[in-house]
Amino acid sequence: MTDSTEILYAASIAGDGSARRLSGEAVAHAIQDETLAWVHLDASHDRSREWIERELHYLDPLIIDALLAEETRPRLLEFEQGAMMILRGVNLNADAQPEDMVSIRLWVDPHRIISVQRRPLKAVKDIQDRLASGNGPKDSGEFVGLLSARLFERMEPVMTELHERLDAVEESVMEDPSNSERQAITALRKQAIIFRRYFAPQRDVIAYLRTTELAWLSTAHRRRLQENLDRITRYLEDLDAIRERAQIVKDELSNALADRMNKNLYVLSLIAAIFLPLGFLTGLLGINVGGIPGADLPSAFWIFLAILTAISAVQIWVFRLLKWL
Numbered sequence: 001m002t003d004s005t006e007i008l009y010a011a012s013i014a015g016d017g018s019a020r021r022l023s024g025e026a027v028a029h030a031i032q033d034e035t036l037a038w039v040h041l042d043a044s045h046d047r048s049r050e051w052i053e054r055e056l057h058y059l060d061p062l063i064i065d066a067l068l069a070e071e072t073r074p075r076l077l078e079f080e081q082g083a084m085m086i087l088r089g090v091n092l093n094a095d096a097q098p099e100d101m102v103s104i105r106l107w108v109d110p111h112r113i114i115s116v117q118r119r120p121l122k123a124v125k126d127i128q129d130r131l132a133s134g135n136g137p138k139d140s141g142e143f144v145g146l147l148s149a150r151l152f153e154r155m156e157p158v159m160t161e162l163h164e165r166l167d168a169v170e171e172s173v174m175e176d177p178s179n180s181e182r183q184a185i186t187a188l189r190k191q192a193i194i195f196r197r198y199f200a201p202q203r204d205v206i207a208y209l210r211t212t213e214l215a216w217l218s219t220a221h222r223r224r225l226q227e228n229l230d231r232i233t234r235y236l237e238d239l240d241a242i243r244e245r246a247q248i249v250k251d252e253l254s255n256a257l258a259d260r261m262n263k264n265l266y267v268l269s270l271i272a273a274i275f276l277p278l279g280f281l282t283g284l285l286g287i288n289v290g291g292i293p294g295a296d297l298p299s300a301f302w303i304f305l306a307i308l309t310a311i312s313a314v315q316i317w318v319f320r321l322l323k324w325l
Helices: 025-030 048-055 061-068 122-132 140-153 156-175 180-211 219-284 300-321
Strands: 007-013 019-021 036-042 075-078 083-089 102-108 112-117
Touching: 007 025, 007 122, 025 036, 036 048, 048 061, 061 075, 061 083, 061 102, 061 112, 075 180, 083 140, 083 180, 102 140, 122 140, 140 219, 156 180, 156 219, 180 219, 219 300
Parallel strands: 036 112
Antiparallel strands: 007 019, 007 036, 075 083, 083 102, 102 112
């Protein structure tokens, strides 16, 4: 067997947290040995399926299909030899949206870890760096616990950003509400909905994994998984809170805009009410027929203007008396 581009990373993991990089025939030998080996594959490569079927012929075809599927959702399938799990992490790649979450597909048993990706995931690189420094996972259970922890830890800045954006929109709505905030609120709620769609089944995966009878999960590993479960549960609660807050902010914005419109309509109605009798009088005296009072009086215009002013003043006084102004 020679080096092939479908293998992105391969290493033999020692019990002290260090790893020895593998290539060529050493990869095939390592995954057959009793020592723990990790092989990370590129699912988009044409030869990945061929490699898995050749080197891991004992895997159920259902597992192979799940590892290489185009679209996935977080889930866990427990088998006698090990477990197949699919997890997702926020997309922190360049020019990408965080809610376009990246999947990592895993087959884990006591002696081998097969991971498959279609897009780069920073949590995987974190584990590779820790193994290179001698501070990586020592066994399969610790690997799963560390990977899920790194996936969830990298969600923290994204959740913080969502809260900060919502705080900024809420402050803007309180100070100077405008229609432009509607789009920001909608975008926030949409992001929260997408994140929750992936976080909820991911919580179920960790919760189920923590209660399995897999021999390579020790009590310490289950405690680590419990911490990860608490973290993802808190994220789900935060997402629910963000959605509810966003709805409240949207309602406040709608009320503020409605109040502003009602106020404007109120002012326009008062102006129309003031000028209604004035328009009636000017229209009545402008019909150009005989008998109009003061038609031959030189000061008739100014007298009529004074009458209109007096009528306006009386109307304003009546409006104030009725507390309409």
